[in-house]
Structure formats: C-alpha cells, structure tokens
Amino acid sequence: MRKTLLRLDGVSKAYPGVLANDDISFEIGIGQMHALLGENGAGKSTLVKMIYGLVQPDKGQMTLHGQPFAPAQPSDARQNGVAMVFQHFSLFDALDVAENVALGMENPPPLRDLARRISTVSQDYGLPLDPSRLVGELSAGERQRVEIIRCLLQDPKLLIMDEPTSVLTPQEVEILFRTLRQLSSEGTAILYISHKLEEIRSLCDEATILRGGRKVATCDPRQKSARELAELMVGQVLTPPERPSKPKGKVLLQVDKLSLKSNNPFGTSLKEISFNLHAGEVLGIAGVAGNGQDELLLVLSGEVPTPSAQVRLRDEAIGHLGPNARRKRGLASAPEERLGHAAAPEMSLTQNALLSGALAKGLAQGGFIDWGRTERFARDIIKRFDVRTPGPHVLARALSGGNLQKFVIGREIELRPDVIVVNQPTWGVDASAAAFIRQALLDLASAGAGVLVISQDLDELLEVADSFAALNEGRLTAVRPAKGLTVEEIGLMMGGAHDLTPVQEGAA
Amino acid sequence: MILGSINPAVLLAALMVAATPILLAAIGELVVEKAGVLNLGVEGMMIMGACIGFIVAVNTGSPLIGFLGAALGGMALSLLFALLTQALMTNQVASGLALTLFGLGLTALLGQSYVGITPPRTPKLDLGPLSDIPFLGRALFTHDIVVYLSIALVAAVWWFLKYSRAGMILRAVGENHDAAHALGYHVKRVRVLAIMFGGACAGLGGAYLSLIRVPQWTEGMTVGAGWIALALVVFASWRPWRALAGAYLFGGVVVLQLNLQAAGVKIPVEYLSMSPYLITIFVLVLISSGKARGSLNAPGSLNRPFHASN
Numbered sequence: 042m043r044k045t046l047l048r049l050d051g052v053s054k055a056y057p058g059v060l061a062n063d064d065i066s067f068e069i070g071i072g073q074m075h076a077l078l079g080e081n082g083a084g085k086s087t088l089v090k091m092i093y094g095l096v097q098p099d100k101g102q103m104t105l106h107g108q109p110f111a112p113a114q115p116s117d118a119r120q121n122g123v124a125m126v127f128q129h130f131s132l133f134d135a136l137d138v139a140e141n142v143a144l145g146m147e148n149p150p151p152l153r154d155l156a157r158r159i160s161t162v163s164q165d166y167g168l169p170l171d172p173s174r175l176v177g178e179l180s181a182g183e184r185q186r187v188e189i190i191r192c193l194l195q196d197p198k199l200l201i202m203d204e205p206t207s208v209l210t211p212q213e214v215e216i217l218f219r220t221l222r223q224l225s226s227e228g229t230a231i232l233y234i235s236h237k238l239e240e241i242r243s244l245c246d247e248a249t250i251l252r253g254g255r256k257v258a259t260c261d262p263r264q265k266s267a268r269e270l271a272e273l274m275v276g277q278v279l280t281p282p283e284r285p286s287k288p289k290g291k292v293l294l295q296v297d298k299l300s301l302k303s304n305n306p307f308g309t310s311l312k313e314i315s316f317n318l319h320a321g322e323v324l325g326i327a328g329v330a331g332n333g334q335d336e337l338l339l340v341l342s343g344e345v346p347t348p349s350a351q352v353r354l355r356d357e358a359i360g361h362l363g364p365n366a367r368r369k370r371g372l373a374s375a376p377e378e379r380l381g382h383a384a385a386p387e388m389s390l391t392q393n394a395l396l397s398g399a400l401a402k403g404l405a406q407g408g409f410i411d412w413g414r415t416e417r418f419a420r421d422i423i424k425r426f427d428v429r430t431p432g433p434h435v436l437a438r439a440l441s442g443g444n445l446q447k448f449v450i451g452r453e454i455e456l457r458p459d460v461i462v463v464n465q466p467t468w469g470v471d472a473s474a475a476a477f478i479r480q481a482l483l484d485l486a487s488a489g490a491g492v493l494v495i496s497q498d499l500d501e502l503l504e505v506a507d508s509f510a511a512l513n514e515g516r517l518t519a520v521r522p523a524k525g526l527t528v529e530e531i532g533l534m535m536g537g538a539h540d541l542t543p544v545q546e547g548a549a
Numbered sequence: 550m551i552l553g554s555i556n557p558a559v560l561l562a563a564l565m566v567a568a569t570p571i572l573l574a575a576i577g578e579l580v581v582e583k584a585g586v587l588n589l590g591v592e593g594m595m596i597m598g599a600c601i602g603f604i605v606a607v608n609t610g611s612p613l614i615g616f617l618g619a620a621l622g623g624m625a626l627s628l629l630f631a632l633l634t635q636a637l638m639t640n641q642v643a644s645g646l647a648l649t650l651f652g653l654g655l656t657a658l659l660g661q662s663y664v665g666i667t668p669p670r671t672p673k674l675d676l677g678p679l680s681d682i683p684f685l686g687r688a689l690f691t692h693d694i695v696v697y698l699s700i701a702l703v704a705a706v707w708w709f710l711k712y713s714r715a716g717m718i719l720r721a722v723g724e725n726h727d728a729a730h731a732l733g734y735h736v737k738r739v740r741v742l743a744i745m746f747g748g749a750c751a752g753l754g755g756a757y758l759s760l761i762r763v764p765q766w767t768e769g770m771t772v773g774a775g776w777i778a779l780a781l782v783v784f785a786s787w788r789p790w791r792a793l794a795g796a797y798l799f800g801g802v803v804v805l806q807l808n809l810q811a812a813g814v815k816i817p818v819e820y821l822s823m824s825p826y827l828i829t830i831f832v833l834v835l836i837s838s839g840k841a842r843g844s845l846n847a848p849g850s851l852n853r854p855f856h857a858s859n
Contacts, residue, residue: 095731115733131728133721134849144721145732149714 043070046230047092047110047123047199052101054087061087064101065256067249069199072228074221076241076262078274079251080471085234088251089201092232093125094118105199119147124192125201128234130184134177138187141176145191155194162193166220181208181330189220200224201232206240207497208330211532218244236274237500238267252276275472290320293491294341294372294460295353299360301340309333311340314517316510318460318491323483325506325523326495327535333515334495335377338464341493342374343367354460368401371459375449377468377495379442383449386438390430393437394419394452401456418455426451427477443474450478454485461485464495479505499531511535560804561688565696566762568800570595570754570771572699574778575785575792576706577750582782583710584743585723585850589645590630591751592775593652598623598752599759600656603668603766606756612671616695616756623752624745626652631744634854635737641852649775657768664766671695671761695757700793702750707789719743723848726855736855751775780829786846799825 047069054062062084069075079085090096092103094112103110105121112118115125132141139156143149150158156172163170168186176187185205192200202221206214221231221244235241241248241262248262250273258273265273294317301311311333318324328334339345340352342364349358354372364374376382384393395415399405404415419433426447430440437445446466453461466482467475483505486492495512496502502509502523509523511534518534574591581588588594601622606615626648633644671693680690710716722729722739730736758774759766777799785791806821 094733115731119733127731129727129731131725131731133724133728135724135846136717136721140717140721143714144717144729144734 043073045069046071046073046106048104049088049092050102050104052088052091052098052103054091054096054098060254062091062098063254065251066101067256067259069230069232070247071198072225072230073247074225074231074233074245076245076248077232077234077251078236078238078241078248078262078270080236080274083251083274084254085251086203089125089203089232089234092118092199093123093201116147119195122196122198123201124195124197124199126185126188126192126203126205128203128205128207130188132176132184132187135175137173137175138170138179139172141187142172142191142194145188146195158194159190162190166190166193166223167216168220182210182213185209185217189217193224197229199230199232201234203234204236205233206235206237210329210536211499211528212536213329214240238262238270241270242267250274271472289322290489290491292317293320293355294318294493295356296341297351297353299340299347299351301336301345301347303333303336309336309515311336312515314515316517316520318493320459320489320491321486323486323492323494323505323507324520325502325509326493326512326517327499327502327509327531328495328497328512329535330497332512334464334497334512336515337512337517338374338376338462338495341372341462342376343372364397365400368397368456368458372462373397373401373453373456373458373460374462375453375464375466377465379445379449380438384437384445387436389434389436390423390428390440390448391416391419391433393448394422394433397452398456422448422451422455425455426481443470446470447474447478450481454481458485458490460491460493462493462495465497466494467496467498467501475501499528509534558684558687560808562691563804563808564797564801565689565692566800567803568796569696569699570757570762571774571778571781571799572793572796573695573702573754573757574751574775575781575796576699576703576789577747577754578778579782579785579787579789579792580706580710580719580750581743581747582851583723583787583848584719584740585726585848585853585855586634586740586744587641587645587852588627588630588648588744588747589642589779590626590648590652590775591747591778592771592773593649594623594626594748594751595652595755595758595775595778596656596769596771597626597652598755599770600660600663600755600766602752602756603663603759604659606668606760607663607666610669612669612760615668615760616753619752619756619760620749621752623750623755624748627744627748627751628741630748631741635741635744638854638856641854653769660766660768664768666766668760668764668766670764693761695753695761703789703793710789720848723850726850726853730855740855751778754778777825780826784825784829784832786832787848788846798828 045068050066052062052065065088077085087096091098094115094117110121112121139152139159142159143152143155149155159170159172163186168189170183170186170190176184185208205217209217225231233241233245245262248260249256250258252274262270296314296316299311299314303310309332340347343362344364347360349361352360354370359367359370380386385396395404395410398418402418404411404418416433422428423430423433428444428448430444440448450463450466466478479501482492482494494502494505506523508520509526510520511518513535574595578588578591598619602615602619605618606612630644630648633639634641673691674694674697676690680686710720718734719739722734722736726736755771758770763770781792781795781799784795802821802824806818809816810818
C-alpha cells in the first residue's frame with residue numbers, strides 16, 4: 042500500500058433541495074491515479090470543488106499528508122500543492138498564454154521568466170505550446186495544455202482533472218495520458234474525473250464510484266469490466282438502443298460544395314462540404330469541438346443562408362430559406378446549446394413549443410396564437426418524451442439539462458420532419474435520458490426520416506450511426522459506412538492530416 | 550471668413566483644456582469597462598463632481614480640496630451604482646441611466662445657493678522657461694496642474710493594465726468572470742474598486758468644468774460631456790493612449806466649434822456638436838465589421854452580470 046496523500050472522512054455538502062455529497066470517505070495515495078466515476082449530478086463536481094477550496098463541506102474532515110486540510114479558497118489549496126484542470130477551461134481569450142498561466146499561479150515570476158519556464162515545462166512533458174500566443178487562437182487541445190502547464194508550474198502533489206478528454210481527439214488523448222503517467226511516476230497523485238469507462242480502465246489504479254451523492258464502491262477498475270462499472274455508476278442495467286437494419290432509401294438532403302466564412306473571429310469557416318443524407322439513414326458527423334460543428338448546424342437549420350443550390354431538400358434548392366420555411370418543408374433542427382439557442386430560458390415550455398411549431402404545426406393562424414392547441418402540443422411532447430416537469434407552464438431554465446434536452450429534441454421530432462439535424466443531442470445529459478433520446482432518433486429514422494447527428498461523443502455515434510464522416514477545420518471527410526470502422530480510423534478522420542503522426546508530436 | 554483670426558497656439562492650449570474633463574471621465578470609465586462593468590452614469594457622476602467640488606472649493610477657499618471633494622462625491626455616487634449592480638444584481642444599463650438622472654437632480658438641489666458665485670482660482674503651474682518657448686510654450690506649458698495630472702493618469706492606467714499583476718487580474722475579470730472566479734479571484738471586489746475609481750475620475754472631470762474651464766456652477770453644466778466620455782472609451786477601443794488621442798480630437802472639435810462661431814463661419818454648431826458621436830459610430834462600424842483586432846478588444850464579460858453559482 043502506498044502512503045496516503047489525501048484522505049476524506051465523512052464529507053457532506055447540501056444545497057437547498059439536494060444533498061450533493063452524503064458522507065463520502067476515500068483515500069488517495071502519493072502518485073496514485075485515482076478515478077472519480079459517476080453520472081452527471083452524482084456529486085463529482087461538488088466533491089472536487091471542496092478539495093480545491095471553491096466550496097466548503099458542511100460536515101466531515103479532510104487530511105493532506107496527515108495534516109488537517111480545510112481550504113477556504115482555491116489559493117489555500119494551491120499553496121498546499123493541490124491543482125485543478127477544469128472541464129470548462131478557466132482561460133481568458135484576449136490574454137496570451139503566459140498571462141493566462143500567471144493568473145492561475147500564487148506568486149508568478151515576471152512574465153518574461155515565466156514564458157521561458159512555460160517553454161521548458163511544455164517540452165519536458167511533451168505538450169508543445171507558444172507562451173506568446175493569444176489563447177483565443179488556440180485549439181481545444183492546446184487550451185487544455187495551458188491549463189495543465191499552469192498546474193505543473195506549481196509543482197502539484199495532487200492534480201485534479203475534470204473530464205479532460207471530452208474535447209480531445211483520440212491521438213491527443215494518448216499524448217495526455219503519456220503526460221499523466223509521467224507525472225504519476227514522478228510522485229504526483231492524479232484525481233481523474235470521468236464517465237468514460239475505457240479511459241479509466243486503461244489509466245487508473247483505483248476508482249471511487251459515486252451515485253446520487255453517495256459513494257457506492259471503491260474498486261480497482263482494471264479488474265472490473267466496463268459493463269460492471271457502468272452498472273455501478275447508473276444503478277440499473279442498461280440496454281443499448283435497438284436498430285433494425287434496413288436498406289438505404291432515396292436521397293432526402295443534399296449538400297453540395299458548401300463553403301461559409303464564419304463571422305465569429307474565433308469560429309471555423311466551412312470549406313466545400315458535400316454529402317447526401319438518405320431516407321432511413323442516420324449519418325453521424327464526428328469531430329473535436331470547434332471544427333465547424335456549430336457553423337454546419339447553422340447553415341443546415343437555415344439560421345445562416347447560403348446560395349440556394351448548395352443545400353437541397355428532396356431536390357428543392359433551399360439554401361436561401363430561413364429556419365421556419367425549412368421546418369415547414371420538413372427539415373427540423375436542434376442546436377447544441379439548449380438554453381438560449383434551442384430554447385428561450387425565461388419562457389415557458391408552451392411558449393417554447395410555439396417558437397418552433399408555430400408555422401410547421403399551424404399553431405398561429407392569421408396572426409393569432411391558438412394557445413389551447415399550443416399547450417396540447419407541449420403536453421404531448423412532455424408525455425411522449427418523458428420530460429419530468431410539473432407541467433408546460435414551467436420555465437425552460439427550471440428544467441434539468443436532460444429533461445430540457447428531451448423537450449427540445451422531442452419538439453422537433455413531434456413535427457414529424459423528413460430530415461432532422463441535431464448537434465450534441467446528449468451533451469451533459471444523464472445516461473437514461475441519453476439512451477431515450479438516441480432511441481427516439483433511431484425510431485424516427487426507421488420510420489423513414491433522414492437523421493443527421495453531429496456529436497463529439499464517439500461512442501454515441503458508433504451506437505446510432507449507419508454512416509460516418511468527420512469534420513476537421515471546417516472540412517468534411519468522405520462519408521463511410523459506420524460498420525467496421527475502428528477507433529483508430531475514426532481518430533485519423535477526426536484529426537485530419539496534421540495529426541497523422543501523433544508519436545512525433547508527442548516527442549517534440 | 551476670417552479664419553486667420555484663430556491663433557493655432559491658443560487653439561491648441563484651449564483644446565487641451567477642453568479635452569481634460571472628458572479625458573478624466575473616460576480614463577475612469579475605461580478601467581470600469583475593462584473590469585466588465587458598463588456604467589452609463591458617467592454624466593451623473595461628473596455633474597456630482599462638478600457640484601461637490603464647487604461647493605467644497607468655495608467653502609474652503611482651496612481648489613485642491615475642492616478637487617478632492619469632487620473625487621469623493623463622484624465616488625459616492627458610483628458606490629450607489631456598485632451597490633445596485635454588484636450586490637442587488639440590477640441591470641447595469643438601467644442603473645447607469647438612473648444614476649445620470651439622479652445625479653442631475655441631486656446636484657440641481659445641492660447647488661441652488663451657489664449659482665452665480667465665482668470659485669477660488671486654480672493657479673497655472675509655473676514651468677519657468679518652458680513656457681517661454683515660442684508656440685509650444687504657449688500651447689503646452691501654460692496649464693494648470695490638473696491637465697498634466699490627467700496625462701499622467703493615462704500613463705498610469707496604461708502601465709497598470711499592461712504591466713501590473715493587479716491590472717492583469719482586472720482584465721481577466723472583465724474578460725471572463727466565470728474563469729476568474731474559478732481561479733479564486735474576487736470578481737465583485739475587483740469590480741466595486743474599478744467602479745469607485747471610475748466615479749472618482751468622473752468627479753474630477755466634472756470639477757474641472759466647474760472650477761477651471763467655466764468656472765462657475767450652473768445646473769446641468771456638464772451638457773453631455775459624460776456621454777462623450779462614454780463614446781470615447783469605445784472610440785479608443787479600450788486603450789488608454791487612444792483615449793488620450795480621442796479626447797484631444799473631441800476636445801479639438803469643441804474648441805473649433807467655439808472658434809468658428811466667434812470667427813463668424815456659417816456652419817450650424819449642431820453639426821460639430823454631433824461630430825464626436827458620428828465619429829464614434831463610424832469607428833464602431835469599422836471595428837465590428839472588419840476582421841480587425843480591434844473587434845476582439847472589447848472586454849468579454851462587459852455588461853454581463855456575475856452570479857457566483859456555488
């Protein structure tokens with residue numbers, strides 16, 4: 042047994058209405074790779090926020106190196122050698138790499154010395170990074186490097202990583218894992234938060250599993266199967282979505298050499314995108330965040346018009362049409378951002394149902410809204426898609442992520458579209474809601490609709506997609522049948538040409 | 550047309566004087582906006598400074614103490630804004646507009662018995678032989694100390710934002726307050742301090758009007774200088790030295806307008822009065838339409854309220 046670094050003893054934290062952490066105890070050894078596993082809402086974030094001093098526990102003690110440890114704020118935690126890489130990066134786009142690193146340090150050296158140290162450390166750990174670049178110009182993988190280097194410069198004893206691989210290509214994940222293993226062998230303990238089971242099985246030597254705020258198990262993840270871990274995590278037996286095989290139908294949606302200059306300075310321009318979507322087909326589009334997914338959704342939904350012939354629905358040129366006209370013709374879409382893009386946060390579910398259904402469902406006639414029918418429409422969605430809410434009068438922002446996502450996807454599916462385009466349909470959604478949404482999309486496809494799923498979750502795409510393509514820097518690869526694709530092949534598709542030699546990049 | 554009657558050295562000197570109030574207010578607002586807060590109450594804080602500064606100077610007989618009082622007056626009003634927007638989470642735009650209206654009303658009341666009085670004179674700074682240099686001496690070295698202080702303040706703010714750690718934290722808070730909070734910085738504390746600094750600067754700018762430029766107290770005497778200062782911050786794309794250049798440009802327009810009138814040129818003054826705003830709109834269009842770096846310089850969290858969610 043290793044010597045203990047951090048020990049949690051009966052730690053609890055309650056928020057109004059929820060017990061986020063209930064009597065949690067576990068230990069992390071020096072240099073250990075410890076996984077913290079659990080679904081969204083299981084209490085992982087609250088727990089690590091307590092270790093990092095962002096939140097104070099209501100009950101229970103922590104000890105670090107055998108000494109009582111109760112950080113009142115993150116700087117206390119950092120002074121004690123605890124560092125954290127957040128899932129949502131704590132970075133500042135308009136500041137350069139060195140400034141970003143300095144902001145995360147207790148007593149940073151002058152910026153010029155710091156820049157030199159950043160270069161040294163980034164080379165030692167195989168994470169190439171230029172200290173003078175603006176963070177707004179960096180890719181997601183590079184941004185994560187900024188976070189990691191910020192931590193490493195403080196010589197941490199415990200490094201907390203919150204879902205670090207959700208934004209990385211498989212090759213970038215390999216580079217990250219190599220760095221983490223190197224750190225662990227040098228004696229830095231790593232608390233690795235994830236719900237990706239295979240990752241944890243390959244990386245960690247101990248796992249603590251949380252469910253509903255309680256610890257359900259501590260185990261050696263290498264001695265459990267991914268399925269066993271998943272069932273511990275979810276507390277129920279999961280069934281993968283059913284997918285009857287069927288022949289390809291006729292072409293419904295055609296995109297032909299579509300190019301679009303992004304008008305967001307940090308966005309990605311689309312370059313000559315072409316594909317066909319057939320009736321009954323689920324086309325999965327993979328890619329690391331920020332490679333043009335948002336832009337692709339915008340042109341397909343009609344929020345950004347294009348020359349009309351570049352997007353064709355059932356052979357009708359619709360590139361110039363807006364979202365409502367497209368919905369009326371049978372092309373529905375649901376963007377990634379639930380609150381503020383797919384749904385208006387401060388409006389009720391009924392009102393939100395009206396927003397996309399008004400024209401397509403004829404809920405507004407002659408300039409007057411038929412509230413009775415609109416409410417029935419909202420109720421239907423709530424019922425059919427198992428949205429857990431007191432009723433359609435509830436504000437959209439009051440729903441949990443999973444329930445709101447079921448509502449916004451359900452709202453589009455209820456229009457019975459011929460083609461549906463969704464971006465990140467199960468992002469930040471608990472496992473059972475995710476399974477429900479995937480099944481609903483598959484059902485729609487087997488009823489003869491074309492389904493386009495843009496997602497960064499490879500497991501999801503492999504589960505639902507019949508055919509597969511990847512976005513890289515605004516370009517779309519050729520569409521390939523999903524059957525028989527290996528993760529390596531997908532990784533290369535996602536990485537584009539510059540990542541074909543990951544080993545060299547790691548050694549640089 | 551007798552443009553020849555306009556003396557360029559005098560014009561330049563007058564321009565610096567005309568620019569100083571808006572420069573002071575703008576450099577303060579620049580820091581506030583860099584911290585991510587949009588305080589539209591600059592006009593109200595300026596008039597507050599003009600009024601309090603005048604009252605204090607008249608009663609103590611010292612313009613210097615008057616300026617101090619003006620800074621405190623502007624700061625007091627800005628604290629009200631800080632309380633509303635940072636503690637009570639009210640809308641920044643509405644609170645800022647209310648602050649302007651409140652400042653105008655309150656000063657009309659406070660200043661009632663001071664109308665028509667002459668304040669104690671602020672001496673020119675004696676720069677000895679420098680002011681005897683032909684042309685430049687007359688234009689640059691015949692001013693009171695506040696003119697030079699305002700330029701020094703621009704330099705100080707520039708240095709603070711670019712080189713100091715506190716300035717970097719302030720920029721970070723304005724750029725992404727959630728990230729700053731996650732790193733353990735006190736977003737609200739930084740913002741309240743910035744708002745207070747902005748209030749003090751606006752107060753000084755207002756006092757410069759009532760104690761030196763006019764010098765007299767009249768109700769509503771700032772006549773839009775606060776709005777010009779706000780436009781100036783955007784015009785300068787949140788850069789201190791550009792704010793200085795912009796202030797002198799806008800100040801120049803004001804002085805030119807007066808001189809042209811005196812010289813009998815037949816241009817409606819309204820054209821010149823509106824020109825600072827037109828220029829600002831033009832610059833806004835330029836920086837937001839192009840892929841220019843200027844468009845990236847607006848603080849990312851500007852005018853976004855910050856809720857610390859657990």
